[in-house]
Amino acid sequence: MTVRATPTVRLRRLGAELRRMREAAGCNVVQAARLLGLERTRISNMEAGRLGVTADRVRSLASVYQCGDRAYVDALAAMAEERVKGWWEEQRGRMPVAALELAELEHHALGIRAVQVTHFPGLLQTEEYAKAVFSVAVPEPSPVELRRILSFRMRRRDVLDREDDPPATTFLIHETALRLDFGGPTVMRAQLKHVLDASERPNVTVRVIPFAAGGFPSAGASMSLVAGPVPQLDTVQFDSPIDTVLVDAPAALGKYRKTLDRIEERSLDVAKSRDFLRDMSERT
Structure with missing residues (x-):
């Protein structure tokens, strides 16, 4: 998946929320990468909005981080599914x-x-x-x-x-x-x-x-x-x-x-x- 040099505000926000979710679980990047079977750089790029995240990945992260707020996770998953470019682009x-x-x-x-x-x-x-x-x-x-x-x-x-x-x-x-x-x-x-x-x-x-x-x-x-x-x-x-x-x-x-x-x-x-x-x- 391509790493974005200039992520949109929505991607940055999605990444920031994934970082907050991880931190609330008391998990650092190294631990998260090990639990998810991913490279540390991939976790970092997702949290910076430079790398896209699928809705399934969001739900997997929420499960690993034991986030039980269903409405919050559903909203993040919906953000991850957005693919249409807005007129401002x-x-x-x-x-x-x-x-x-x-x-x-x-x-x-x-x-x-x-x-x-x-x-x-x-x-x-x-x-x-x-x-x-x-x-x-x-x-x-x-x-x-x-x-x-x-x-x-x-x-x-x-x-x-x-x-x-x-x-x-x-x-x-x-x-x-x-x-x-x-x-x-x-x-x-x-x-x-x-x-x-x-x-x-x-x-x-x-x-x-x-x-x-x-x-x-x-x-x-x-x-x-x-x-x-x-x-x-x-x-x-x-x-x-x-x-x-x-x-x-x-x-x-x-x-x-x-x-x-x-x-x-x-x-x-x-x-x-x-x-x-x-x-x-x-x-x-």
């Missing part, structure tokens, strides 16, 4: 790896919970708003790069409209994002209307965090929790001006779930959030 080498990984996570997500302080969430951005945001990036993208980035951003939005089980999404948007002007009044009005329309979809929940709510946990950061088929396979994604960071350590996931819960408690409910957005749109 067409852009490999043309878009940053972090952007490809985010699109891949969103595609497989059962749910998404996101908090945004200074921008509207990417999945809810209009093309003109996104263009205004990317136009002030450092370094500023060339016209060709900007068109490519915008096309990719708009394609990502399709995940909310897919017919086959679109992810249940909750977007917590701070009032700062509603008032921070990107693109001028016409662009902002259209953006606010787009978010209002999106909030009417059964799989989209939008809640506003008003200035009146005061401070809240992680107020200086924007993040998304992308839900997997079982909680162990959730991923938290952070944006920074220069990169995207993915976090999947179990202890960290627990802290970020609690953080999102506390932020949601500070937010207006769905009906009041819609009224807030409608009022903002009329005033802009």
Whole structure:
């Protein structure tokens, strides 16, 4: 089987979970290789995502490591069976790896919970708003790069409209994002209307965090929790001006779930959030 030089985020995650399973069993790589009748390098490459793993192999590893969480093992086996390349792979080498990984996570997500302080969430951005945001990036993208980035951003939005089980999404948007002007009044009005329309979809929940709510946990950061088929396979994604960071350590996931819960408690409910957005749109 071919060793991959640049494994996808899904393969890396599958490998990381197999490593966690082994470590939870108190088994080192040498012991695992001996129990499974495999070379140590094969175990290492599987855990690094550089080597593909079959569903049967996943179940064999779970048996050897005495992992009794059936739902967890089934989810990992399903990941191992995935063979279809996603649309984002067409852009490999043309878009940053972090952007490809985010699109891949969103595609497989059962749910998404996101908090945004200074921008509207990417999945809810209009093309003109996104263009205004990317136009002030450092370094500023060339016209060709900007068109490519915008096309990719708009394609990502399709995940909310897919017919086959679109992810249940909750977007917590701070009032700062509603008032921070990107693109001028016409662009902002259209953006606010787009978010209002999106909030009417059964799989989209939008809640506003008003200035009146005061401070809240992680107020200086924007993040998304992308839900997997079982909680162990959730991923938290952070944006920074220069990169995207993915976090999947179990202890960290627990802290970020609690953080999102506390932020949601500070937010207006769905009906009041819609009224807030409608009022903002009329005033802009």
